[in-house]
Amino acid sequence: MKRRQFLQFAAGAAVTGLSTALAAERQRGQPAETPVSASRLPRWRGFNLLEKFTAERHAPFREPDFEWIAEWGFDFVRLPLSYRCWTDASDWLQLKESALKEIDQAVEFGRQHGIHVNINFHRAPGYCVNPPKEPLDLWSDPKALEACAHHWAHFARRYKGIPNSQVSFDLLNEPAAIPEATYETVVRALVKAIRAEDPERLIIADGLRWGRDPVPSLAGLGVGQSTRGYDPMRISHYKASWVRGSDQWPVPTWPLVENEKSTWTKARLRTERIDPWQKLEAQGVGVHVGEWGAFQHTPHKVVLAWMRDCLELWKEAGWGWAMWNLRGFVRIPGQQPAGRRLRQFSRPQIGSGNDGTGAGVLAAPSEIPDGQDFKSLWPATDFDFHQSTFGDSPLL
Numbered sequence: 001m002k003r004r005q006f007l008q009f010a011a012g013a014a015v016t017g018l019s020t021a022l023a024a025e026r027q028r029g030q031p032a033e034t035p036v037s038a039s040r041l042p043r044w045r046g047f048n049l050l051e052k053f054t055a056e057r058h059a060p061f062r063e064p065d066f067e068w069i070a071e072w073g074f075d076f077v078r079l080p081l082s083y084r085c086w087t088d089a090s091d092w093l094q095l096k097e098s099a100l101k102e103i104d105q106a107v108e109f110g111r112q113h114g115i116h117v118n119i120n121f122h123r124a125p126g127y128c129v130n131p132p133k134e135p136l137d138l139w140s141d142p143k144a145l146e147a148c149a150h151h152w153a154h155f156a157r158r159y160k161g162i163p164n165s166q167v168s169f170d171l172l173n174e175p176a177a178i179p180e181a182t183y184e185t186v187v188r189a190l191v192k193a194i195r196a197e198d199p200e201r202l203i204i205a206d207g208l209r210w211g212r213d214p215v216p217s218l219a220g221l222g223v224g225q226s227t228r229g230y231d232p233m234r235i236s237h238y239k240a241s242w243v244r245g246s247d248q249w250p251v252p253t254w255p256l257v258e259n260e261k262s263t264w265t266k267a268r269l270r271t272e273r274i275d276p277w278q279k280l281e282a283q284g285v286g287v288h289v290g291e292w293g294a295f296q297h298t299p300h301k302v303v304l305a306w307m308r309d310c311l312e313l314w315k316e317a318g319w320g321w322a323m324w325n326l327r328g329f330v331r332i333p334g335q336q337p338a339g340r341r342l343r344q345f346s347r348p349q350i351g352s353g354n355d356g357t358g359a360g361v362l363a364a365p366s367e368i369p370d371g372q373d374f375k376s377l378w379p380a381t382d383f384d385f386h387q388s389t390f391g392d393s394p395l396l
Contacts (some may be wrong), residue, residue, distance in 0.1 A: 041286030046076030053083035080122035156197035229292025289321035
């Protein structure tokens, strides 16, 4: 089966309900020219694209990704970027035009295919949630903050005039457990640098404690905030190599019983991960779920059950989301022989997988061997469950 034929089959069969519902909603929704407000972010839904996630592996973004995302009915991509892709390590203030043009290209792909592009500094001068540690500390070193502000000011100049319906900025990925006042100081400095170049740019700030906690002190700044969908970690990061001890966790279930005093349920997700953010919304701050997904070892049906509850909660709240991530090495449950590398491209699989970057993944591109029909690789029970969960019931 040729890739284009397969894509048409996938969109028409496995994700019919998903793409039809989303496409219809997009047609009913705001036109591209409608102003977008940080006080009530659109319910954008889509994927993280990792072409410039690290400097060691960075590459141009791929237009077919945008084509497929649009055909499936989604309207959002988040680009978690490393500043090292466009910066000389010996001089943080020198920017490489060749790499920046590849980001321009992604913005243009988004415009052509009706997809909002959210630009995020996953590794900023002075901070990254992932190793290696930065040589300077963004939270305490003025030189790091100056460099970070310099980079954001350049992006603001570069994309000035492009409407907020097409492009937004997500300042810093997942600040850790730092004092709120420290984070507020840095965010305000970056926002000031951006607004000096483009006063109207839509800006989003991640929540504290790795995106989990809202930041009330930023409520009057006119920026949206981004949360995460990784709780409980024992589902999203089960056996993740970068989480110490996760290989010793028991096989997760949903609901998840951690011990006799701690059980994760949909009700607990609402209390701990939705309610605090809705209090922030009441102060005029729009909310979006910038990342969510599960690593490859969590049982597929557990992932589906957990995701259904997450999607229902976000639907009720009116929040959009971006899966981590689009592309990865994904196992179609119960069908792929161990160690076999599948070829070609397939639909986004609502399940778990590994993208090879050391990051949690709910991923699209699993692949099929030549000559095999897609349905033969997707167990009927899972296919039916996918249809009933993500089809006509408007969870997405």
